[in-house]
Amino acid sequence: xxxxxxxxxxxxxxxxxxxxxFIILLALLFxxxxxxxxxxxxxxxxxALVKGAFGNLSAWVYTxxxxxxxxxxxxxxxxxxxxxxxxxxxxxxLQIGALGAxxxxxFFNNLPPAIHIPLTLLCGALxxxxxxxxxxxxxxxxxxxxxxxxxxMNYIAEFLLQYFVYGPLKSSxxxxxxxxxILDSAKIPNIIDGANKLSYSFLIxxxxxxxxxIYFNKTYSxxxxxxxxxxxEAAKFFGINTRKYLYLSILIAGVLGGIAGAxxxxxxxxxxxxxxxxxxGFDGITIALLSNGNPVGMIIxxxxxxxxRAGATNMQVMAGVPSQIIQAVQGFLMLAIAVExxxxxxxxxxxxxxxxxxxxxxx
Numbered sequence: 001x002x003x004x005x006x007x008x009x010x011x012x013x014x015x016x017x018x019x020x021x022f023i024i025l026l027a028l029l030f031x032x033x034x035x036x037x038x039x040x041x042x043x044x045x046x047x048a049l050v051k052g053a054f055g056n057l058s059a060w061v062y063t064x065x066x067x068x069x070x071x072x073x074x075x076x077x078x079x080x081x082x083x084x085x086x087x088x089x090x091x092x093x094l095q096i097g098a099l100g101a102x103x104x105x106x107f108f109n110n111l112p113p114a115i116h117i118p119l120t121l122l123c124g125a126l127x128x129x130x131x132x133x134x135x136x137x138x139x140x141x142x143x144x145x146x147x148x149x150x151x152x153m154n155y156i157a158e159f160l161l162q163y164f165v166y167g168p169l170k171s172s173x174x175x176x177x178x179x180x181x182i183l184d185s186a187k188i189p190n191i192i193d194g195a196n197k198l199s200y201s202f203l204i205x206x207x208x209x210x211x212x213x214i215y216f217n218k219t220y221s222x223x224x225x226x227x228x229x230x231x232x233e234a235a236k237f238f239g240i241n242t243r244k245y246l247y248l249s250i251l252i253a254g255v256l257g258g259i260a261g262a263x264x265x266x267x268x269x270x271x272x273x274x275x276x277x278x279x280x281g282f283d284g285i286t287i288a289l290l291s292n293g294n295p296v297g298m299i300i301x302x303x304x305x306x307x308x309r310a311g312a313t314n315m316q317v318m319a320g321v322p323s324q325i326i327q328a329v330q331g332f333l334m335l336a337i338a339v340e341x342x343x344x345x346x347x348x349x350x351x352x353x354x355x356x357x358x359x360x361x362x363x
Contacts, residue, residue, distance in 0.1 A: 023290065023336045024304075031329045035321055045319040052314025053307035061198045065268055067306025069094065069260045069277070071205050071299055073284025075212060076256035078293035082216065083249020084229035089135060089150025090257040091281025092157030093128040097258025099161060100127025101265040102169065102272050105182025116185040121204075121262050128258020129251050131157065136250040140243060146250075154281075165274050177274040188267040199267035208256065209295040225249060257281065278309065286333050305330075 032042040053063045073090045080087035104123035108116060135149035164170075169179035192198040216222040228235045228245040235242050260280065269276055283305050291297030312326045 052311035071302035093257025097261030105186035124262025132254025
C-alpha cells in the first residue's frame with residue numbers, strides 16, 4: 001500500500017511539476033535564442049521583463065490584472081477538458097460575456113450595488129453559457145467537430161462585438177471606439193485606487209478555484225464527469241448519462257468564459273473597447289494544458305503569463321526586444337505541450353504494434 005502511495009506521489013510530481021517545469025525551461029531557451037537572433041542580450045531582456053512585471057507595486061497590480069481573465073479562462077478550458085471536450089471557444093465566450101455585462105451594467109439602473117454587481121456578473125455568465133450552447137448542440141446532436149465550431153464562434157463573437165462597439169452601443173463621449181460605460185453601481189469595488197487600480201475581482205478567481213477543487217474531488221457528479229471524459233464507453237456501461245455531462249462540460253465552460261468577460265468589464269475597463277481582449281481565452285488553453293487542470297497550477301501559470309504580458313512592453317522599451325517574441329514563445333509553449341501529450345500516445349501505438357508482430361511471429 002505504501003509503495004502504491006509513493007508511486008502515485010511520484011506520478012503526480014512528474015505530471016504536475018516536472019513536465020511543466022521542463023516545458024517552461026525549453027520556452028526560456030527558445031526565447032533566449034530568438035533574442036540573440038535579433039542581436040540583443042537575453043539577460044538584459046529578461047531583467048527588463050521581470051522589472052516590468054514585478055518591479056514595484058504598480059507593476060504587480062498590472063500583472064495581477066492581466067492574469068485574472070487568463071486564470072478564469074483556464075478554469076473554463078480545464079472544466080470542458082475533464083468532460084472530454086477540447087474547448088477552444090473560450091475567447092468568444094469571454095467577449096460575449098463582456099457584452100452581456102455591459103448591457104446589464106448600463107441598462108439596469110436604480111439598483112443598489114449589492115444587487116447590481118452580482119446581477120451584472122450573472123448576465124455575463126448567462127451570455128457566455130448561451131453562446132456555448134450553439135456549438136454544444138451541434139456537436140452532440142449533429143456530431144460536428146467541436147474545435148471547428150468553437151473556432152467559427154470565436155470569429156462571429158469578435159465581429160458581433162465590433163458591430164455593437166461601432167453601432168447600437170457606441171458611446172459619443174469616448175475618444176476611441178467603445179460602448180457605453182456601465183453604471184457605478186455595477187462596478188466591482190477597488191482594493192487599490194489610482195491610474196493602475198486593482199479591484200476585488202481576484203477574490204472571484206479564488207472562489208472559483210475552491211469550488212472546482214471541491215466539485216472534481218469531493219462530489220459524485222465531478223467523478224462521473226471525469227469518468228465521461230476519460231472513457232465514455234465505460235461510463236455508459238456503468239449507467240452514466242454521458243450526453244448530460246458533455247452538455248455540462250461545454251455549458252459550464254461557457255459560464256466561466258462569460259464570467260471572465262464580465263469581470264474584465266466590472267473590475268477594469270467598465271466598457272467594451274474595440275480589441276479589449278488580448279487573447280486571454282487562448283492563453284487559458286495553454287495554462288490549462290500546462291497545469292493538467294490543477295487549480296493551483298492554473299493560478300501560478302496565469303500569474304506567469306500575466307507577468308509575461310505585463311513585462312513585454314517594458315522589455316521592448318528598455319531592451320529593444322520586439323514584443324512579437326512573446327507571441328512566438330507562447331506559440332512554442334503550445335507546440336511543446338502538444339508534443340508532450342502526443343509522444344506517450346506514439347510510444348503506446350508502437351508498443352502495441354510490436355506486441356502484435358511478436359504474437360504473429362510466434363504463430
